[in-house]
Amino acid sequence: xxxxxxxxxxxxxxxxxxxxxASLFAMPVxxxxxxxxxxxxxxxxxxxNVTIDPVISITASPNIExxxxxxxxxxxxxxxxxxxxxxxxxxxxxxxxxxxTTETSLKQPAAAGVSAVIPxxxxxxxxxxxxxxxxxxxxxxxxxxxxxxxxxNSAVFSRTTAATPTGDNKTLTxxxxxxxxxxxxxxxxxxxxTAVTNN
Numbered sequence: 001x002x003x004x005x006x007x008x009x010x011x012x013x014x015x016x017x018x019x020x021x022a023s024l025f026a027m028p029v030x031x032x033x034x035x036x037x038x039x040x041x042x043x044x045x046x047x048x049n050v051t052i053d054p055v056i057s058i059t060a061s062p063n064i065e066x067x068x069x070x071x072x073x074x075x076x077x078x079x080x081x082x083x084x085x086x087x088x089x090x091x092x093x094x095x096x097x098x099x100x101t102t103e104t105s106l107k108q109p110a111a112a113g114v115s116a117v118i119p120x121x122x123x124x125x126x127x128x129x130x131x132x133x134x135x136x137x138x139x140x141x142x143x144x145x146x147x148x149x150x151x152x153n154s155a156v157f158s159r160t161t162a163a164t165p166t167g168d169n170k171t172l173t174x175x176x177x178x179x180x181x182x183x184x185x186x187x188x189x190x191x192x193x194t195a196v197t198n199n
Contacts, residue, residue, distance in 0.1 A: 057195075061083075063081075064081040066079040072179060072180055074130045079173070079174050081172040082171060085170070086167045086168070087197055089197040091197070093164070093198060095194065096150070097156075098145065098146045099148055099190070100148055102147040104189070107189065108185045114185055116181075118133050124143045125142060126140060126141060126142070128142055128175050130179060132177055133177070135157075145191070151194075161198070
């Protein structure tokens, strides 16, 4: 009885070929997964604006005292006070000086029963004679005291065109004159200093 020869088989080749095919199909997937995709971005901007508001402050000597020994023609005396104005306003400030009321004369308290007054001067001058009083920002020219609410040039005490953050020191000089016709006593008026930032 003759020995049968086995026919060569291709099964092992098919298996290898199948594994090779699977590997080839998987390679594109691995390659795609290994490469990072491009990031998407977008930008925005914001502007920060900080506004510094103008501020202003003013201080003044609480009292200005003066003693006058009157004469028949009038004895003229002066006394000083201090005014300090501070502002961060780049255009500076304007300060007005007026009486704190519509009364512009120096008067004794009503309880004193004295009707006599020392009136404000009617015009500016370097001295005051007779009975009168006024204010000065240079100790040279004495000006009439205006009623409260006046804000024209006649009431300007000081003015700047730049900021004064460390304080602008000014001297307020009061001049007054009295004759022997004025009864003795203390005559008073309250001055109002108003500081305003310039526009």
